[in-house]
Amino acid sequence: MSRSSTPGSEPRISTEEFVQLFTQTQRSLYLFILAQVGNTHRAEEILQETNLVLWAKLGQFRPGTDFLSWSRQIATFEILKSRQRYRRERLTFSEEFMQSVAEEVVTLATEEERRREALQFCLEKLPASDRALIEQRYEPGASGKDIAVQLGRPLNSVHQSLGRIRRLLLECIQRQLAAEVGT
Amino acid sequence: MTNQERNTLLAAIDALCEGELSAAQLAFLEQMVLSDSAARRLYVEAIALHGSLHWDAAGAGAMEAAVSPRPQAVPARSPRLRRFVPAIAIPAGIALLLTVIMTGLLPKPPVANSLSSAPAAAPRPDSQPAPWTSQIVNTTEAQSRIAPADRAHPIPEISLPAIPRAAPHEADAENSVATQAVPGATAGTIPAVTPIGEDQKLAAEIDRLLQVQQQDSGVPAARTATDAEWIRRVYLDLAGRIPTVDEAEAYFHDSRADKVLQLVDTLLNSPEFARQEATVWTNLLIGHSRTDNIDRTALFHWLSDQFADNRPWRETAMNLVAAKGTPAEGPTNFLLAHLNNQAVPATAITARIFLCEQLQCAQCHQHPVVKSWDQSRFWELNAFFQQTKIIASPEAGSGRNGSSPRMRQELVDASVLRPTYYESLRGVMQVAYPRYAGVEVQTSPKQSLRTQLAELMFAEDRPQAARAFVNRTWAQFFQYGFTFPLDDMGPHTPVSHPQLLEQLTADFVASEYDVRKLVRVICLTQAYRRSSQPAVPALVDDPAKGDLPLFAHMYIRPMTAEQLHDSLWIAAGISPRQLLTAQHEMRREDWLKQFYRAVDTEENSEATTFGETLPQALMMMNGDLVRTATTTPDNRLLEEVINRHGDAEADRIRRLSLAALSRYPTPEELNTVRDALRRSIRHRTERNMPTQLALAEGLKDLYWAYLNSSEFAISH
Numbered sequence: 084m085s086r087s088s089t090p091g092s093e094p095r096i097s098t099e100e101f102v103q104l105f106t107q108t109q110r111s112l113y114l115f116i117l118a119q120v121g122n123t124h125r126a127e128e129i130l131q132e133t134n135l136v137l138w139a140k141l142g143q144f145r146p147g148t149d150f151l152s153w154s155r156q157i158a159t160f161e162i163l164k165s166r167q168r169y170r171r172e173r174l175t176f177s178e179e180f181m182q183s184v185a186e187e188v189v190t191l192a193t194e195e196e197r198r199r200e201a202l203q204f205c206l207e208k209l210p211a212s213d214r215a216l217i218e219q220r221y222e223p224g225a226s227g228k229d230i231a232v233q234l235g236r237p238l239n240s241v242h243q244s245l246g247r248i249r250r251l252l253l254e255c256i257q258r259q260l261a262a263e264v265g266t
Numbered sequence: 267m268t269n270q271e272r273n274t275l276l277a278a279i280d281a282l283c284e285g286e287l288s289a290a291q292l293a294f295l296e297q298m299v300l301s302d303s304a305a306r307r308l309y310v311e312a313i314a315l316h317g318s319l320h321w322d323a324a325g326a327g328a329m330e331a332a333v334s335p336r337p338q339a340v341p342a343r344s345p346r347l348r349r350f351v352p353a354i355a356i357p358a359g360i361a362l363l364l365t366v367i368m369t370g371l372l373p374k375p376p377v378a379n380s381l382s383s384a385p386a387a388a389p390r391p392d393s394q395p396a397p398w399t400s401q402i403v404n405t406t407e408a409q410s411r412i413a414p415a416d417r418a419h420p421i422p423e424i425s426l427p428a429i430p431r432a433a434p435h436e437a438d439a440e441n442s443v444a445t446q447a448v449p450g451a452t453a454g455t456i457p458a459v460t461p462i463g464e465d466q467k468l469a470a471e472i473d474r475l476l477q478v479q480q481q482d483s484g485v486p487a488a489r490t491a492t493d494a495e496w497i498r499r500v501y502l503d504l505a506g507r508i509p510t511v512d513e514a515e516a517y518f519h520d521s522r523a524d525k526v527l528q529l530v531d532t533l534l535n536s537p538e539f540a541r542q543e544a545t546v547w548t549n550l551l552i553g554h555s556r557t558d559n560i561d562r563t564a565l566f567h568w569l570s571d572q573f574a575d576n577r578p579w580r581e582t583a584m585n586l587v588a589a590k591g592t593p594a595e596g597p598t599n600f601l602l603a604h605l606n607n608q609a610v611p612a613t614a615i616t617a618r619i620f621l622c623e624q625l626q627c628a629q630c631h632q633h634p635v636v637k638s639w640d641q642s643r644f645w646e647l648n649a650f651f652q653q654t655k656i657i658a659s660p661e662a663g664s665g666r667n668g669s670s671p672r673m674r675q676e677l678v679d680a681s682v683l684r685p686t687y688y689e690s691l692r693g694v695m696q697v698a699y700p701r702y703a704g705v706e707v708q709t710s711p712k713q714s715l716r717t718q719l720a721e722l723m724f725a726e727d728r729p730q731a732a733r734a735f736v737n738r739t740w741a742q743f744f745q746y747g748f749t750f751p752l753d754d755m756g757p758h759t760p761v762s763h764p765q766l767l768e769q770l771t772a773d774f775v776a777s778e779y780d781v782r783k784l785v786r787v788i789c790l791t792q793a794y795r796r797s798s799q800p801a802v803p804a805l806v807d808d809p810a811k812g813d814l815p816l817f818a819h820m821y822i823r824p825m826t827a828e829q830l831h832d833s834l835w836i837a838a839g840i841s842p843r844q845l846l847t848a849q850h851e852m853r854r855e856d857w858l859k860q861f862y863r864a865v866d867t868e869e870n871s872e873a874t875t876f877g878e879t880l881p882q883a884l885m886m887m888n889g890d891l892v893r894t895a896t897t898t899p900d901n902r903l904l905e906e907v908i909n910r911h912g913d914a915e916a917d918r919i920r921r922l923s924l925a926a927l928s929r930y931p932t933p934e935e936l937n938t939v940r941d942a943l944r945r946s947i948r949h950r951t952e953r954n955m956p957t958q959l960a961l962a963e964g965l966k967d968l969y970w971a972y973l974n975s976s977e978f979a980i981s982h
Contacts, residue, residue, distance in 0.1 A: 253315055
């Protein structure tokens, strides 16, 4: 948390500006990491590590340059570090895969705000029971297993329902974005 | 990608989301993504959906989760918070569980629990220097919105940015606004003050109507708030900041029977009230972030003057709707900000702000619920604004030295009117002429269309504008209005207290739209003096979940960004008078910018990150302002507490608690905090730090913990 010791002559971003940029880009950064690691907990962990580095390097950021790109570079490095740490795990994505996905995420990021709005809209359009299920699933800390226990339904069928709803949402978002482009 | 491949891919992604990806699925996923661009795209979209649901739920869901009583009462932090806390609390080492901070607000049993658990958890034999950690019992919405404070020890001694500080004599002044008649409020021009009795009768009538509904619902009213609870609330609402130590103590020791009334009147007549109302209305009218071509400050000052002189609301609102001229004139800025896009924002916002009617859906189609609101209703209102233009001319004196001249904006009404054309759902072009509530209006050389609109909106037989103002003002003091949403009072929205709303509206119209009187009546009700602890926690209405509010207890509100900013300065020991300076105004504007940004939509909306756990917590933990407040000698109040020789620890703690939370600590809190303070001093002296310095550092840490407690950032 200590401030950078860069000499005062260099342009330095104020804490307020930094906080603003930082908070505005957290979501994008999270999605960037998640696509490459595929696991929400791992992605959160890496985001934390990345944030630590961002704060420590606060003084190195040049105002006027792209904050998100800068953060992504740091995150990429942290993802690789995390990969090292978990290398014994059975299933990890290849570096080639991660790189290719990362590029795609960057391309898609320009639409992020519109996607977020479309998602809101599509969530509202869901049948009530589907919506309730999705909310239960994504309640902080919840998992498909918890819901299955809660509802007394087989885990399989819960997963199937979730998959179906996610597909509905995915298609709805695609339609929404296509419609926007059309008008 | 064949259909079957697509399905297999989606199934693999689902398995990934649920943590059940098999090796075969992983291989398939990798191969598809690497070989097929459509598959790559699909994967990224699907995983982004999963991530968005997860991320957004962590923000919104955590709040809902906190509202419903959770089985595990103690700190269920939202994932979003978990995400960044370690980023702040680097050198962990826990010395204190300041479990106590919110206990004053909690129903009894949890208090007992949290306190009894505190000593058990606190004395860990820790070998590191002692930072403070406040662990806050997470039971209310407001709490979960505001970060618990994990402090990385200690704030390094850093060179502070030059924050303009008070001239010593100014900050030193013991003068509290509350204890003296403030000039500036143009006492002479206040319209004849109604006899005290009348407002109190009205307040009693309000309470009666509220009580009827509470009894019908079987919800008992909460106890009356303590002096400490009430004074903090009323200062935040009327002055936009917490009370100073002196103001709080003066009120506690005031033994007059009518001290509530006295304080309400003092605050209502202070320039701080005008400033607070002007702040609220500037934000409503033009938001925080829009700056192009408009002079936000001029609007703010104009509104301030209107409220300071207690001009009738009708006059203020009509001026805003009908204003002409340059930005410097103040009221013009409202429309200068919203005339873009064929005045679509101006139309929607005028209806929403002044009438609490959501017409914007009728822009493209018939209102989905209120069938009588069809497209023409929107466009006929829009037509009133079509006469108005913004013209830009080079500013006199600028652009002489070859530089391009500065342009001066001006709001003018053209003499000819072009009607509005719009496309109906069937694709037919329609024409709309200015018409409001069935009255068609002609252009006239004497009166602009907007002037005529303003008169129609505020005609005597049309109380909707007054009703809307009453609804908004009520919500300013109780968190919720009589309708939900507050600004959608169409015939389709249920009203929680119809009779009360009509009564207040009628009184407001009869008083010639007297803003101060309306606020005074509201502040004198019993309802406004209720504690935020429900009488029976099980029997509680929860408007956040869609219940119609009963106002049986005070709903806990997070501070607004402005309240938080000004309160932090007060906690940093400056005199309330300094909040009224132009210099402070600029400082506040700058500070607010970190939380707001404009969003380009047809409603000229803006996005805020204030109130979200993360940005607010970061600001509180690391921001320069909080650093100033916890640094000596920047914070004179803190310095005074530290340097008072011979003061017992308990007295120092009490004073810091009062400065931050407007109340004294409970005996249990005091014990816990004192133990922790002693431990932290011992830790430091063991490392050869002089005792006096160790005490100072310990007190600074304590003050930091108070400012970062949930209780600080809420109004309760």
